[in-house]
Amino acid sequence: MTSAASTVFVVTAERSRAVRLAGTLAQADVLFIQDAETLLREAHVRVPDVVLLYSDTPGVPLSQVLPMLRQRQELSNTWWLAVGTHGLGELLAAGADALISDASPIEALSLQVQTMLRRVVQARSAHDRVGQLQRRMDTWEHEERVRDQLVHMLVHDLKNPIAAVMGLLEIVQDDTRVPEDARDLVRIARDETQHLLHLAANMLDVRKIQAGKMNLRRELMFSPMFAEVIEQARGDIGSGLRDRNVRVEVQQDMSPADADPEIVRRIMANLISNALKHTTNGGAIGIFVSLLEDAVQVVVQDNGEGIPEDDIPNLFAAFEQSRLTLHGRFDTGMGLAFCKMAVEEHGGTIGVESQRGAGATFRFTLPLSRDTDDDDDSADLLV
Missing domain, CATH: 3.30.565.10 (Histidine kinase-like ATPase, C-terminal domain)
Structure with a gap:
C-alpha cells in the first residue's frame, strides 16, 4: 500500500505507458516525462519517489543524466528503475537500482514500482528517526558543554576565596591570644572549609574524567x-x-x-x-x-x-x-x-x-x- 504523497516519474516518449501505470497505482501521482531535458527540469521542481527510465527514450541518453541526478542530495532516497529491452546495461552502470523488461505485464511493472515505493517510505522514516536522534545528540552535547563550563567556572571561582579563608583561619587558630574554646570553633570552621574545597575539586575532576580530559x-x-x-x-x-x-x-x-x-x-x-x-x-x-x-x-x-x-x-x-x-x-x-x-x-x-x-x-x-x-x-x- 503506497502513500498519497508518492510521486512516480515515467520517462518515455510514449504517454500511454504512463497512463497504463497510473491506472494500477491509485495512491500515487504518475507524471509523464517525455525526455532527459524535461526530467532534469521537473526533478528540480518536484522530488520523485520512483523514476522509470525507458531505455528507448529519444534525445539525450538517460544514462548520461542519471549520474548527475544521483549526486543530488534531495534525490538520495529516489529509486531508479530501468525499463526496456536494449540499453539496460548502460543504465545499470550509470546508477539504476533495478531493471525490468518492457515486455513484462503491466501488473509485474506495477508490483515492482510498489515495492520500491514501500522502500522509499521505509528509508525516509529511518532518515527522519536518524535526524531526530541527531538533534537530540546535538542538544545533549550542548547541555554537556554548558555544564562543563558552569562546573569549571564555579570551581575556579571558588578555589581562590576558599583557599584565602583557610589561610586566615589557620592564622587565627595559631594565635595564642584566641581563647581555647574559640580556637576549637575556628578549627571546625577550617575543617569545613577544607571539606568545601574537596567538594569543588571532586566535582571538577569527575567532569574531567567523564569527558576524557583527565591526563x-x-x-x-x-x-x-x-x-x-x-x-x-x-x-x-x-x-x-x-x-x-x-x-x-x-x-x-x-x-x-x-x-x-x-x-x-x-x-x-x-x-x-x-x-x-x-x-x-x-x-x-x-x-x-x-x-x-x-x-x-x-x-x-x-x-x-x-x-x-x-x-x-x-x-x-x-x-x-x-x-x-x-x-x-x-x-x-x-x-x-x-x-x-x-x-x-x-x-x-x-x-x-x-x-x-x-x-x-x-x-x-x-x-x-x-x-x-x-x-x-x-x-x-x-x-
Whole structure:
C-alpha cells in the first residue's frame, strides 16, 4: 500500500505507458516525462519517489543524466528503475537500482514500482528517526558543554576565596591570644572549609574524567612514595583525624606501581575522609598498602557504623551516599565517584566490604609498572 504523497516519474516518449501505470497505482501521482531535458527540469521542481527510465527514450541518453541526478542530495532516497529491452546495461552502470523488461505485464511493472515505493517510505522514516536522534545528540552535547563550563567556572571561582579563608583561619587558630574554646570553633570552621574545597575539586575532576580530559602523569610509585602520599592525604583532611586512632602500614621493597601520585593522594584523601565521617571520636582507621601478584593493593578500613547492604551497589555513583551517617555534613557523593573513576582510569579496580555496625573496608588496586616487569624478564634472559 503506497502513500498519497508518492510521486512516480515515467520517462518515455510514449504517454500511454504512463497512463497504463497510473491506472494500477491509485495512491500515487504518475507524471509523464517525455525526455532527459524535461526530467532534469521537473526533478528540480518536484522530488520523485520512483523514476522509470525507458531505455528507448529519444534525445539525450538517460544514462548520461542519471549520474548527475544521483549526486543530488534531495534525490538520495529516489529509486531508479530501468525499463526496456536494449540499453539496460548502460543504465545499470550509470546508477539504476533495478531493471525490468518492457515486455513484462503491466501488473509485474506495477508490483515492482510498489515495492520500491514501500522502500522509499521505509528509508525516509529511518532518515527522519536518524535526524531526530541527531538533534537530540546535538542538544545533549550542548547541555554537556554548558555544564562543563558552569562546573569549571564555579570551581575556579571558588578555589581562590576558599583557599584565602583557610589561610586566615589557620592564622587565627595559631594565635595564642584566641581563647581555647574559640580556637576549637575556628578549627571546625577550617575543617569545613577544607571539606568545601574537596567538594569543588571532586566535582571538577569527575567532569574531567567523564569527558576524557583527565591526563594522568604516571610515575613509578615505590613504597616510600606511598608512605609520603598517605601522609599528605592525611594532612589534606584536617584536624579531625586527631580524634581517631590511625594505623598506617606500607609493605617495604614493593615493586613500583604505575600511577599518578597526585591523583592517588586525592583518592586516599577521599577514602580516609569517608572513614572519618563514619566513625566517632576514638574510632580506628587503618591504611594498608601491600603487593599482590600483578598490582599494588591499598586498603582503607574503619570500625565505624558500616554501610547498609542496600546502599552498596550505588555507593560509587555521583550524588549517592549512604543513608546512615554519624555526622550531619552534606555530601554530594562525588568523592567516592571520583575514586572509582580515577582508579579505573589507572586500569585498577575498587570495591567495598561492609557489615552494619562493624565498619567498612575499601580496597583498590593500581597496576604494576610494565617497565619493571620487562626489566626483570630481560635480567632473567641474561642469566
